[in-house]
Amino acid sequence: MLKKRIIPLLLLSQGRMVKGKQFSQFRDTGDAVSASRIYNAQNADELIFLDIDANRVGSSFDILETTVKTVATECFMPLTVGGGIDSDTKIRRLLLAGADKIAITTAAHTHANLINTAAKLYGRQCIVIGVDVRKENDDYVLYSHCATRKQSSSLENFVKDMDERGAGEFLLNSIDNDGMMSGYDLELIKRVKSYTNRPVIAAGGAGTFMHLVDAFTESHADALACASLFHFGDNNPIRARSYLLNKQIPMKLTK
Secondary structure, three states: OOOEEEEEEEEEEOOEEEEEEOOEEEEEEEEHHHHHHHHHHOOOOOEEEEEOOOOOOOOOHHHHHHHHHHHHHHOOOOEEEEOOOOOHHHHHHHHHHOOOEEEEOHHHHHOOHHHHHHHHHHOHHHEEEEEEEEEEOOEEEEEEOOOOEEEEEEHHHHHHHHHHHOOOEEEEEEOOOOOOOOOOOHHHHHHHHHHOOOOEEEEOOOOOHHHHHHHHHOOOOOEEEEOHHHHOOOOOHHHHHHHHHHOOOOEOOOO
């Protein structure tokens, strides 16, 4: 059985950390490099960096690349990096900068063949497909471009298509639950888990450690990405891991 992972999720804007609610109302939450050092000291399993600027206000790829280079020289945990990644050139530059995995969300809709190419060149273990979802009329609807453009493909067809093209993991984000700290959308996670055998990282909604327990035990998420839980409370990956171990949830060993 794969051990469960807790992954701090850092949203970046012009190199600074930000956090919002339902993909809007973003506010500054600190320096990304300093936060990365802290998470490294707290034995975080991984870090996820997502640059939110590229599909909102224009590309900031150079800033993202520089941030990754700086973090990679100081932190020793796997780094997943995304945000406006729409070409093999950008993937290659981020991997050379120190990223271990590349998260692709909007381009999975607009440049789907990039997934085939990237998986072939770098291995599917390197490719994480972002899946941003909002619930509408009792159904789950896909969005891209930082939740500003609705997509016509069904959630099931999209996940299965990305799996066939070479996705190694899926980063599943509930737009409705994002930043609300009211718990994960367990039904959404269950659905995506039924569409693919690839690991599913769930994001959007963690406000307490019991929300993590519920997502692992009820929806069988493979990993959980957390932002507000760590930004806005006296919580950290060490405490989260200890709590989950006490609940008999198998976690990755610390360093």
